Amino acid sequence: MSKPTENPDRETYVSSPVPFDFGAQELLGNPALDNVVTCMVAMGAELWATRRRLGALEAILEEHGVPADAVSSYVPSKEQEEAWEAERDRFIALALAPLGDKAFRKNSSDDNGFTQF
């Protein structure tokens, strides 16, 4: 099944943008370090989202009279485990994939004709 945005009969009023080198900034003297910092910021967002969700969950539990240790002792079902794996992969892609961004330095090898990988 195609996504709604890929349906040619569904007008979305878009046109092709000019490409941009997203994530290519080399600002800290070592591109790998740039990537690590990018990851840290993304991880912060995921951690905050998780903590906020936990806060909501605890409030809901409290409202329904569920004891706090019900979460600690909870055992997920097989279906839940599978669903959570997909969510885990999305989380890792968002938070850690920048580690794989372009990470070679502009250095003297650039001037010597080396192919960069």
Next chain:
Amino acid sequence: MDRRELLNMAAVGAAAAAGAGSLAGSSTAQATTQAQRIESFFAPRGGDGRHQRLGAFDVESRQDFTKGFRDMHRKTIRANAYAALDRVLEREGIDPTVKVDMKMLLAIIDDEPAINISPQTWIANQRLTWQNLQHYFHANADRYLSEMEAADKSGPGTLELNPGMQIPEHASHQIHIQPGGYVGDPFAGHMYHYGTNSFYFGGRGHNNQDQIHRGAAENIPVPADGKVKRILDYGCGIGQFSLALKERFPDAEVWGLDVGGPMVRYGHMRAARLGFDVNYVQRLAEDMGFPAGYFDIVTSFIAHHEMPSDVSRQVIAEAQRVTRPGGVYYPVDFISGGKKMIPRALFGRWWDHRWNNERWSLEYHEMDFNAEIQARGFNEVANAKPVIRGFGVRHFVRV
């Protein structure tokens, strides 16, 4: 009840609440019930005044993080980077209050992590802002496309989309590193709205009730004869300033014009939901398509720094054409004029241009914008004031 009726009811219910901070502000129990039904239909997680909550708690939480991060960045990371820049300037024997050019600046800051940690982390947070929103809206594309399709022909207000128009290359850049920019993603308007709510919080405070646009609209000057029948807001994006102008001038015919189809599409949907009779059109600012002398006030909100300078000049000329004699022209944008700036300011200008893809900002800032307007059939009003703190004073009257 069909969708059209539902939308019209949304306008009535939400209009009663717009600006009041809560839909519960409707005057009758029936209106409240209708408004609540509409609010539930359009935003499963409800809203606050004219702000619709994002449809998923975790997406909202990540956006909440990006707002907090921007605030911290301004107070801590950027402040420390400036201090590091000052130390480097001192080492190099450069007065931090003297204007320098870009070549000189880049030679100073190159490979200095204590300075560059500031743009690095800001850009990381900016990327995160967009990725979070784009992932959400594309994952729920059917719902959000259906909403826009239903709203396209609803009112109040009208929408003109031109899917066959040629979008100029200069308008197709992914400004602010927003994926797809203003023209390349069906949810450009959605992303821009929630993304800029995060952005504004980092420097100017909340804007989820259009506070910044409403503040600027309140200060827009009127023609000397007091006649304000028609207003144009070009480069309107998602039309927040157009909407604020309609709010201030409820009897005026207000138009929002922008090159981005997804932007005006979202703007129309939002204005209609809030009950504002504003007309949005997808057209070029350099070819507006209105009769000569049609408008009493022509304005724009931070549009010109996102155009090449030659296009800016074309747009000023076109604005002159559609403004009636004695009408007010006030394009709201940053202070401009000169290639040299003090190092702190130029540093911010540089990385915003290169890594936040403010593609045309350097051209804009090098241009003497007021002089360009003055040269195209407008007279500058003496002793005018900025309509928004820290922005250029651009009060002109059509000759």
